[in-house]
Amino acid sequence: MKQSIKQFLNKYPSITEKLKRAKYYLNKTNRSSSKQIHGVDNIFEIHPSAILKNCTIDVEGDHNRVIINENCRLYEVKIYIRGNHNLIVLDSNVTYQSGLLWEVCNHGRISIGENTTIEENVNFQIAEDHLTIAVGQDCMFSSNIFIWPQDWHPINNMNRDRINQGKSISIENHVWVGYDVKILKGVIIGSNNIIGTNALITKSFEEEHVIIAGNPGKITKRDIHWER
Structure with a gap:
């Protein structure tokens, strides 16, 4: 034979x-890289051309799926899943210097579009069921960025009904996210936009070709186009 x-x-x-x-x-x-996998029917699809250096994949739960497509480059990224039916997808040619892809939930989804570049300490974290963080194509993330579609702790009214449920986040194509930005629940960022350094984004900006800056974030300039 x-x-x-x-x-x-x-x-x-x-x-x-x-x-x-x-x-x-x-x-x-x-x-x-290292893997710690506990559970049933967890699927990892890592393209042969992808490189993971000093990364960690740590999963506990069932029916979770991680997809890393062709020519992705990950360095010191931790993929951390606790729960069931979660999904993490990196499209082709994503470069990710360091940070956290974190889902402690059920039916969560993090997706990062092709040709997106991500610098150091960029953290995508889902902690409630059925939430999504979606990043489009050709985005550029600086360092020390946090993307959180939930408030982390429940707040209830006097009848014990929760009033601060999480909401999914969407960042469209060709968005530049500056240093030390925080993007919170329910936010949609339109294509071709810039989010300035230290901005806190608490509401959606679906208008395109604008600069968003400040705490809380607001539009500071329109009719712009940025290049790498």
């Missing part, structure tokens, strides 16, 4: 080269 496989590979050198390349990337990923 081994001889037959060897003869087949010698006949098709392009297949041999692709297998060697896939083995190289898989070995590189396995050497530099």
Whole structure:
């Protein structure tokens, strides 16, 4: 059997080269990252061309799924899941320097669009069921950023009814998020926008081609277009 496989590979050198390349990337990923997985039917789809260096995947729960597509580069990123039926998706060519993809919930979803770049200590954290953080294509995140679609602790009225439920966050295509920005629950950011340094975003800005800055965030300039 081994001889037959060897003869087949010698006949098709392009297949041999692709297998060697896939083995190289898989070995590189396995050497530099760690996994702790507990539960049933947890699925991890990491493309052979993706590189994970000094990353951690820590999952407890069932039916969770992590998808990292082609040519992604992750360095010192922690993927942390506690719960069931959660999903994390990184589209192709995402670069992520360090931070946290964190879902302590059920049916949560974090998605990051292709060609997005993320610098150090950028944290996407979901702590309530059925919430989503969606980032579009070609976005650019600076450092020390927190994306939170919930308030972390419940607030109730005098009848004990909760009044601060979480709400999903959407950041559309080609958005530049500056240093030390915080984006809170229910926010939608339109395409081609800039969020300035230290901004606190507590409401949606669906208008496009604007700069948003301040605490709380407000539009400070219109009719802009930014480039990398």
